[in-house]
Amino acid sequence: MATLPYLTSPGGLAKAFNAIQSAATPPKVSGDFVKTVLGIRGGSxxxxxxxxxxxxxxxxDGLPTEIYRKFRNQQTSGAAxxxxxxxxxxxIFRRxxxxxxxxxxxxKGHIVEITGSAADARNVTxxxxxxxxxxxFADFSAQEAVDQLAGDDGNSVESVRDQIRESLPEPQNKQRSETVGLNIGYTINLNLPATSDIAVFNAIFKSLKEHLLTEDG
Known part of the structure; x- marks a missing residue:
């Protein structure tokens, strides 16, 4: 049976994550770093x-990863x-x-199924x-939106974003537009995923607003 990662004191995760964001990135995420800098003592x-x-x-071997570095950036911490x-x-996410x-x-049902443990086992809880x-600490919205757009075509995150960017025409004579008060409308055609979950669509349009529809075009 598969094992899933867990903490013996889950409440300490917030303390560790907050300390990671405020402390400098260490050469190694060692036991000494965790106990001294992050303040998680003893066996915990x-x-x-x-x-x-x-x-x-x-x-x-304890080297901080790209995910570690992204987590320390307030703009990408949730996605990390x-x-x-x-x-x-x-x-769990495969199921x-x-x-x-x-x-x-x-x-809990998935955890019991994956681990083979009893429903009341300590590791399940x-x-x-x-x-x-x-x-x-997680923000799944942007990642889920891009995953849905990428679909099963093997498109990468960047290729999906590039495809959407290419659907936006280059602004022509921005200064003149501002002078005469001309408003230009763009039509963006997207192949939306087959789902009835409104959260997916909200995430897609949130991602468009944050990453693509800027004043710089």
Missing amino acids: GDNMTTFLKRIGFASS VAEAMRSAYSE NEFANLLSDEEL LTLSTFNNMKE
Whole structure:
């Protein structure tokens, strides 16, 4: 049976994550760094050090990863945690790609199925709590929108964004437009995913607004 990452003290995750964002990036995410700089002492510190490796914040030899660096950037921290969760809990997201929206009972069912543990086992409770604590720092909206647009065509995130950018005509004589008060309307044709989940569409248009529809065109 597969194992899923969890913390023996899930409540310490917020303390560790907040400390990571405020502290300088270390040469290595070592036990000393976790216990001294992040302030997670004792056995919980050892557990946290291993956990950070399992969720992709550090490599097997403790080197900070790209996800670690993205998490420290306030603009990309939420997406970084979402990416880390999709990787660390891939077995759960394989069963439901919107696992972050599931109820506790639904999540617990997947955890029991994946691990083979009893429903009342301590590791099941801790895994569920760790997942939920980590989810508080995650932003799945932009990633889910791009994933839906990419579909099964093998398109990368950047290629999808490039395709949308290419549908926007280049602004002509911006200064003249501002002078005469001319408003130009753009028509963007998107192949939207086949879903009835309004959250998916909200995420797509939020991503368009944030990343593409800027005043610079």
